[in-house]
Amino acid sequence: MTSLGMRKFKRDPGLVSRMYFTMFMLGVLYALFAIVLWGLSVPIVFIAVIVGGFALFQYFSSDRMILWASGAKLVTAQEEPELHRSIKRLADRAGMPMPKVAVIDSRTPNAFATGRNPENSLVAVTTGIRERLSERELDAVLAHELAHVRNRDMRVLAIGNFLVTLTSFMMTFLFFGMFMGGGRREGGGNIALVYLATIVVYFVGQLLVLALTRYREFGADHSGAEISGDPGALASALEKISGQMARIPEQDLRKLQTASAFLFIPVALKSGGGGSLFSTHPPVAERIRRLKELERRMSFGMR
Amino acid sequence: MVLDRLFGRRPQGKTDWSVMSSIIRAEQRLMARGEISPSRRGGLIFRNDESIPFLRDLKSELDPVLYSGPGATKTAFEIQDDEHGMRWVVMEDGNFEDLVSSIYTVGNAMGANGAADTLLAAVFELYFTGTVDDNSFRSGLRTYWIYRYDRKAFYPFVPTGESTGDRDKPTEVSLASRSRRQGMVIERNMEEWMGLWGIPF
Numbered sequence: 001m002t003s004l005g006m007r008k009f010k011r012d013p014g015l016v017s018r019m020y021f022t023m024f025m026l027g028v029l030y031a032l033f034a035i036v037l038w039g040l041s042v043p044i045v046f047i048a049v050i051v052g053g054f055a056l057f058q059y060f061s062s063d064r065m066i067l068w069a070s071g072a073k074l075v076t077a078q079e080e081p082e083l084h085r086s087i088k089r090l091a092d093r094a095g096m097p098m099p100k101v102a103v104i105d106s107r108t109p110n111a112f113a114t115g116r117n118p119e120n121s122l123v124a125v126t127t128g129i130r131e132r133l134s135e136r137e138l139d140a141v142l143a144h145e146l147a148h149v150r151n152r153d154m155r156v157l158a159i160g161n162f163l164v165t166l167t168s169f170m171m172t173f174l175f176f177g178m179f180m181g182g183g184r185r186e187g188g189g190n191i192a193l194v195y196l197a198t199i200v201v202y203f204v205g206q207l208l209v210l211a212l213t214r215y216r217e218f219g220a221d222h223s224g225a226e227i228s229g230d231p232g233a234l235a236s237a238l239e240k241i242s243g244q245m246a247r248i249p250e251q252d253l254r255k256l257q258t259a260s261a262f263l264f265i266p267v268a269l270k271s272g273g274g275g276s277l278f279s280t281h282p283p284v285a286e287r288i289r290r291l292k293e294l295e296r297r298m299s300f301g302m303r
Numbered sequence: 304m305v306l307d308r309l310f311g312r313r314p315q316g317k318t319d320w321s322v323m324s325s326i327i328r329a330e331q332r333l334m335a336r337g338e339i340s341p342s343r344r345g346g347l348i349f350r351n352d353e354s355i356p357f358l359r360d361l362k363s364e365l366d367p368v369l370y371s372g373p374g375a376t377k378t379a380f381e382i383q384d385d386e387h388g389m390r391w392v393v394m395e396d397g398n399f400e401d402l403v404s405s406i407y408t409v410g411n412a413m414g415a416n417g418a419a420d421t422l423l424a425a426v427f428e429l430y431f432t433g434t435v436d437d438n439s440f441r442s443g444l445r446t447y448w449i450y451r452y453d454r455k456a457f458y459p460f461v462p463t464g465e466s467t468g469d470r471d472k473p474t475e476v477s478l479a480s481r482s483r484r485q486g487m488v489i490e491r492n493m494e495e496w497m498g499l500w501g502i503p504f
Contacts, residue, residue, distance in 0.1 A: 134439070236438070244493055245476055250468035253423060253451070253497035254348075254387040 033163070033201060066114045072102035072124040083130075087123055090143050094227045096150055099123045109133070109241045113145035114154055121149040133237050140234035144224030151223065153216045160209035214282045221287055225294050235291040242284050322455055322488045323407050323425070326448060327400050329487035330429060338481065340443070342428040343395045344504045345402045347409055349421040351390040357416035365392070368412045369405060378405035383503045389423065393504045403427070410452070425450040426502060431461075433481075435473040444471070446478060447502060456490040457482075460498050467500050 037047045067074070077084040084101055091098050099115065102124035109129035115121030123145050130138060148154065225231035239245055281287075333339040349358075357364055362382055369376055378396040385391060392409055396402040406425045413422060427448045434440050447460040459478040461471040475496070483489045490496060 232438075240473065245472040247493040248470070248472050248475060248496050249494055249498070250470070251497050252387070252467050253449070253499050254389055256497055 036201075060116070066112075067102065067122070067124075070104055070112070070124065071106070072104045072122075074100055074102050074122075083125070086135075086139055087142055087146070090139065090146055090227055094143075094146050094150055096121075096146060099146070099149060103127065107131075111141050111145055113148045115149060116155055116158070117152065118149050121154075123149070129241065132240055134233075136230060136233040137237035137240070140224065140228045140230050141237050143228035143230075144220050144234055146227060147220040147223035148216070151216060151219055153213075153220065156212060156216075157209065160205065160212065163205050164209065217281050217287065218290065221291055222294065225291060225298070229298070231291040231295040231298060235288045235295070238284055238288055238291070243288065319455060320407065322457075323403060323450060325486055325488045326427060326450075326457060326482075327403055329482045329485035330399065332485045333481060338431065338433045340430045340432070341399045342430060342445075343397050343402070344393070345396075345406050345425070345427040346391050346393040346502070346504055347406055347413075347425050348385075348389050348391050348423045348499065349413065349418065350423065351384075351388075352418070352421050355416070355418050355421070357413065358418055358421070361390075361392070364416070365409060365412065368408060374408070376401055376405050376408075378402060380405075380409070385503055386501060391503055395504075419452075422452040424452060424499065426460075426499065428502075428504065431474065431478060433477070435477045439473070441471075441474055444474065446474065447499070449496075449499060451490070451495070451497075454490055454495055456488050458490040458493075458496040460496070462498060462500055462502075465501055467498070469500070470498055 037050075066072070075083070080101065080103065083103070087101055088098055096118045099113070099118070099121040100123070102122055104110070104124055104126040106126040107128040108126055109132050111123070111125045111129055113121060113123045123142060125138070125142070129141065133141065221231075221234060225234055228234070330339055330341070334341060352358055365380065369378060369380065376396070378394050378401055380392055380394045383391045383393055392406075394402060394405055394409075396405060406427075410422060410425060413419070427450075429446055429448065431444045431446045432442050444461065447462075448457050449460050450457050459475040459482070461474045461478070463469045463471050479489050
């Protein structure tokens with residue numbers, strides 16, 4: 001990315017500082033993890049190989065893994081000229097290189113971006129989101145995803161996820177150690193302590209990653225709105241995809257007659273909602289409120 | 304007569320008249336603003352159960368309920384079956400208030416004669432003209448209001464096709480908020496806004 005392109009849209013300073021803070025905290029956890037391994041008398045070379053190997057593997061294969069896991073299919077400009085045109089136009093406005101474009105054959109409305117840097121990025125949309133959103137709304141969503149790429153959110157997320165993955169490996173490993181009697185030369189009490197520490201590390205790590213992903217959503221909403229110049233369109237897209245509209249069922253009332261017995265539990269579970277500490281995205285209502293506020297400010301020419 | 308009072312235009316039945324009649328004032332206000340234009344049609348959907356005597360020959364049971372006594376109306380009706388094995392009382396009346404009242408009366412008559420559990424919903428058809436929340440415009444769009452007997456509240460339903468799942472959610476949300484502001488009783492839990500695709504009117 002050229003520095004010229006960067007200057008065109010200011011990066012959200014709060015986002016950047018929080019990212020660094022989270023990276024720092026993740027680093028602290030990383031060190032703690034290494035100490036735990038060290039305490040288990042795992043050879044240091046082996047620790048480095050595990051940690052480094054996983055990091056590199058995740059870093060360089062994340063886009064392919066995501067493509068494979070999501071069932072996204074890369075599409076050429078010949079196959080999807082309109083989608084390519086929209087993304088090219090938005091990428092130009094954001095001063096970014098053109099990302100790869102992929103389509104997922106799914107009725108669920110969704111979109112995502114991935115890639116370790118803007119030069120190696122990918123934007124994917126489902127067929128469902130293209131059906132449901134207007135052209136303006138889809139552009140706003142694409143701009144939001146491009147903003148994720150430009151803010152390099154995926155890199156930090158990859159580090160966070162890597163740590164969490166590794167820690168869960170560790171937990172499994174220790175479980176085996178405890179129950180198969182394959183303990184180390186130190187006592188079983190030590191192992192239990194280490195295990196407890198691992199859980200704490202895992203849990204705190206998860207919370208940090210989640211807090212970061214929630215915050216970067218606001219950041220991508222903001223810079224995405226700057227790229228598309230249309231915060232209102234993103235607000236209405238959000239409303240359509242996951243606002244109150246998403247709660248309107250696509251079932252027939254006549255089907256309810258037979259299924260009502262089974263509906264009780266899912267509805268009861270759903271109403272739990274999940275605490276905000278554990279969610280990956282900030283509340284949609286709050287995102288919409290901020291976007292409408294931004295829309296007002298942009299329409300008055302203020303920043 | 305007791306029967307006339309029970310099945311008259313403003314009967315004291317099981318369904319809360321204050322809830323069902325909330326559609327009348329709300330829609331009249333929206334009509335006055337040109338956002339809604341009335342259709343003559345409405346109906347009532349129920350699960351046919353031949354073990355209930357009242358449902359065996361519903362047409363001849365409903366004739367006296369609707370057309371005799373002080374509560375007599377001019378609402379026309381016919382009975383139709385749909386593809387899902389449900390039965391409809393399809394009603395037509397140029398006067399929206401009379402239409403609502405007649406549908407209410409039929410529902411109460413069925414409820415009072417052992418068929419309360421078969422009742423699914425009352426449905427009203429209206430045309431909507433206006434701007435929806437996503438800034439797109441709708442002109443004379445056919446919309447429905449569904450009153451679910453088990454929930455005792457209304458919700459909007461705007462199918463965009465015959466197949467299950469196709470519905471115009473932005474218009475529905477917009478209609479619901481407009482009508483709620485006019486005092487209509489709207490189902491608050493949107494997960495209960497089940498559609499009825501292939502309404503026979």
